[in-house]
Amino acid sequence: MSPPARRGRPPSEEAALRILDAAHALLLERGYDRFSVEEVSQRAGVAKTTLYRRWPTKDHLIVTLVTRMQDAVEVVYSGDVRTDLVRYLGQVVAGLDRMRTAGRPDGAHDRSAGLVAEVAAASARHGDVGDAVHLMFARRNAVVLALLDEAKVAGELRADADAETVFDQLAGAVYYRLLITGRPSPPDYLHGLVDSALRGVAAGPRRPDPGGAHS
Numbered sequence: 001m002s003p004p005a006r007r008g009r010p011p012s013e014e015a016a017l018r019i020l021d022a023a024h025a026l027l028l029e030r031g032y033d034r035f036s037v038e039e040v041s042q043r044a045g046v047a048k049t050t051l052y053r054r055w056p057t058k059d060h061l062i063v064t065l066v067t068r069m070q071d072a073v074e075v076v077y078s079g080d081v082r083t084d085l086v087r088y089l090g091q092v093v094a095g096l097d098r099m100r101t102a103g104r105p106d107g108a109h110d111r112s113a114g115l116v117a118e119v120a121a122a123s124a125r126h127g128d129v130g131d132a133v134h135l136m137f138a139r140r141n142a143v144v145l146a147l148l149d150e151a152k153v154a155g156e157l158r159a160d161a162d163a164e165t166v167f168d169q170l171a172g173a174v175y176y177r178l179l180i181t182g183r184p185s186p187p188d189y190l191h192g193l194v195d196s197a198l199r200g201v202a203a204g205p206r207r208p209d210p211g212g213a214h215s
Contacts, residue, residue, distance in 0.1 A: 018044040019051055024065055031103020032118040037061065059122035059129050066119055067136045069095055075143045081151035085194045086187075088144065089170060093185045096178055111182025120179065141167060161201035169197040 022043035027035050037058050041048045055061035073091045078084055100114040123130035148163035157166075173193055177183045185193075 015044070015046050015050055016054065019046060019054075019061075020065065020068060023061055024068070027062065027065060027115070028098065028102045032062070032115050034103060035062070057126070057129075059126055060132070062115075063119060063122065063129055063132045063136065066099070067132075069099070070136065070140050075147055077147045077150040077154075079154065081148065081154075081156045082194055082198060084147060085170065085198075086190050088147075089174060089185070089190045089194065090187065092171075093174060093190065096174070097184075100178065113179050113182070116178060141171070155203050157198070157201050158203050166197050166201060170194065 019040060023035075023040045026040055026043065030036075035058055037051060037055075038048060040061070041051045044051070051061075055064065073088065073095060075088055076084070096116055099116050099119075100112070102115045104112075104114060119133065123133040144167055145163045148157065148161070148166055151157045152159055152161055152163070170193060174185050177185050
């Protein structure tokens with residue numbers, strides 16, 4: 001008689017989840033500079049070799065954490081593209097601010113980009129980390145681009161609207177303010193940003209189909 005099938009996650013997956021949970025908590029508590037892979041392995045209850053086998057440096061682990069944070073931001077088309085984009089950008093800004101102030105209790109009062117800048121620097125230091133960062137943004141951006149395409153199909157945006165250009169205007173402005181100027185992106189700024197980006201691509205009133213009505 002064959003042994004009963006095992007249920008639940010494989011041990012390796014369970015260990016990875018423990019590592020990521022412990023790393024996430026430690027990163028928000030300590031920030032980039034005081035983030036220790038050794039302490040993550042202790043908190044997760046796994047051997048350092050288990051952790052390093054999957055994430056060879058702390059930069060690799062942190063990029064995985066950032067990907068996980070981004071994937072938690074919901075992107076759904078509700079039928080009102082303006083509202084959807086303002087909500088999405090608000091969630092992104094909130095997440096970036098948590099990353100910016102990670103491990104820095106007084107971070108809310110300065111203009112340092114904190115962990116966000118460290119991730120950008122890590123992508124420049126390691127080619128494979130850079131590839132992972134680019135893949136992370138490509139995956140995430142594809143979801144928002146799909147939302148904009150749905151808005152085109154629904155008639156909210158012009159059929160010839162370039163979704164990538166619209167999204168670049170929105171994301172580019174948010175990251176520029178964070179990384180370059182250090183200025184915040186409050187709700188009124190996000191509303192104005194979305195209005196500006198959509199102004200040139202919003203569809204006009206629908207015209208009646210000349211062949212659809214008969215006297």
